[in-house]
Amino acid sequence: MxxxxxxxxxxxxxxxxxxxxxxxxxxxxxxxxxxxxxxxxxxxxxxxxxxxxxxxxxxxxxxxxxxxxxxxxxxxxxxxxxxxxxxxxxxxxxxxxxxxxxxxxxxxxxxxxxxxxxxxxxxxxxxxxxxxxxxxxxxxxxxxxxxxxxxxxxxxxxxxxxxxxxxxxxxxxxxxxxxxxxxxxxxxxxxxxxxSDITWGQSIATTQFYPPNMYLVLFLLGMPGQFLFGVTTMTMSAVVSTYVFGRLYFAATGIYFFYDSYIPISVFLGMHLLFNDPATSPRTELGRIIYGSLYGLSAVWLYQLLGSAGMPTFYDKLLQVPLLNLSAKWIDRVAGQWFTLGRSLTARQRNLAYMSIWAVIFAGMSATQGVGDSHPGQWLPFWRQACEDGRAYACPYLADLETSFCDRGSGWACNEAGLLHIALSRSGEDLRRADPAGAAVPLRRGCELGFATACQNLNTLTSGTGSFARAQPTIEDLPIILRGSKGEIRERDPSALYALACHEGWPDTCGRSPLTANSLP
Incomplete structure (x- = not known):
């Protein structure tokens, strides 16, 4: 018109x-x-x-x-x-x-x-x-x-x-x-x-995990476009390549490459709604598989590169797409010579076939905590155990988690962050925590929050006499330290908090009655 x-x-x-x-x-x-x-x-x-x-x-x-x-x-x-x-x-x-x-x-x-x-x-x-x-x-x-x-x-x-x-x-x-x-x-x-601090980029990447079942929501929202425009193979190959890398990395190191997930939710979003524009990507199915795999693996590489350089890592799903767009014609030329599977089917039949394969893969990943809300890497018990086991990078990351919980108001986390700061200064594993005197910051914060053991440890640190002590988190600490990578925990009922602690893997919490104790073991 x-x-x-x-x-x-x-x-x-x-x-x-x-x-x-x-x-x-x-x-x-x-x-x-x-x-x-x-x-x-x-x-x-x-x-x-x-x-x-x-x-x-x-x-x-x-x-x-x-x-x-x-x-x-x-x-x-x-x-x-x-x-x-x-x-x-x-x-x-x-x-x-x-x-x-x-x-x-x-x-x-x-x-x-x-x-x-x-x-x-x-x-x-x-x-x-x-x-x-x-x-x-x-x-x-x-x-x-x-x-x-x-x-x-x-x-x-x-x-x-x-x-x-x-x-x-x-x-x-x-x-x-x-x-x-x-x-x-x-x-x-x-x-x-x-x-990067003039943007909300880091907050965006973090808070997109706050809604429940966000991986499933993205999977479902991606399906209409996959059926109509045939982009399933790009999304599927990007997800699978990143997930397989994460599994291999965990098998080799005992920790998670992305720390709290196999695939960060913002990267998973990019795999569904950013890089797979059919107008700027390969047209052949093998080309799209290669293209998707390159996107997933380049996100891994960029995450490592940016993190090693001390730069924000939320750019890991953004920087590579124009280069991939430029490679689309070349990928098609190479891929078109080798791949013939599915050419006897109509476009809609191929789309449905690939979507079915992708649905089975996604269901399997969900069942094995490859994606979803219950990845153990977002919770403290996994990293405390990994740190005790001497896994590379585990103790520095645990210290970062405890510091973040300290900033949110957990006196117990402040005390733990201070003690771990001292241990890391002695081991030399974390150059950001090379000076043991820096432990005074979280310990003082813990003392101000009313956690008595933090006050005791602060006095030990400043006086140079006595020994450092630990204590168990109180019921007031639980909504903070059980949070994981999700949003704020609004639950305050002790029974519900202990049930959540059990789910996250805190020792000796399953079936525990809040009437008999007011802290975690």
């Missing part, structure tokens, strides 16, 4: 004014820098539209709009929106961020129209900006003082889709996934500048 008249060029202006209107929402207006960013971007879009209006009048051009509601766009929008809603129910900042996502959508439509009409006369209006914007916001938000960079990410993605193209299978098409390309580019600059 087409539509053309002299006023069509003013359509981007309506979106620009809408963006200016959003600037007066309390969440935006309350921060002067964010308010200025909204108005400044709106003014820039309006100026661009004015220039376009003048140039079209002088050139005698007639701009038009074609409405095309493509299935892949509105399906992705529904899937991503559902995921956002579910995640936000368990992490309220997602809902609070909704006006900012709306602002990016308004900006995306205005920018996309202006960019296309600056190059040709017909703009295709549909849901295309939705999956770009929402996908970006599933992985990276800038904090309010830096929010103008969020508009830059969206603009970069849309510009890459429009301007960076190649010939593929006889037609011109975009090279890069319009969500992953700007995420990767901005990630490189953030890492180079050491400015």
């Amino acid at each position: 087409g539509q053309a008249n002299n006023k069509t060029v003013l359509l981007p202006l309506a979106f620009a004014l809408g963006l200016a209107g959003l600037a007066f929402l309390p969440a935006v207006h309350g921060n002067p820098k964010t308010f200025a960013a909204f108005l400044g971007v709106s003014a820039a879009l309006s100026a661009w539209d004015a220039l376009l209006f003048v140039s079209t009048r002088r050139g005698g051009r007639t701009l038009s709009v074609d409405v095309a509601l493509k299935k892949q766009h509105y399906l992705q929008a529904c899937v991503q929106g559902s995921l956002m809603a579910y995640w936000g129910y368990y992490w309220p900042p997602v809902y609070a961020f909704a006006p900012f996502i709306l602002a990016q959508l308004v900006f995306a439509y205005a920018f996309d129209m202006l960019l296309v009409w600056s190059r040709r006369d017909v703009y295709t209006l549909g849901f295309a900006p939705f999956p770009v914007v929402v996908s970006i916001n599933l992985f990276l938000w800038f904090k309010p003082d830096w929010f103008y960079l969020q508009f830059l990410i969206v603009a970069l993605g849309l510009a890459a889709k429009e301007l960076i193209r190649w010939n593929r299978d006889g037609r011109r098409t975009h090279i890069f996934n319009p969500s992953s390309f700007p995420l990767a580019v901005v990630s490189v600059f953030l890492l180079a500048a050491g400015k």
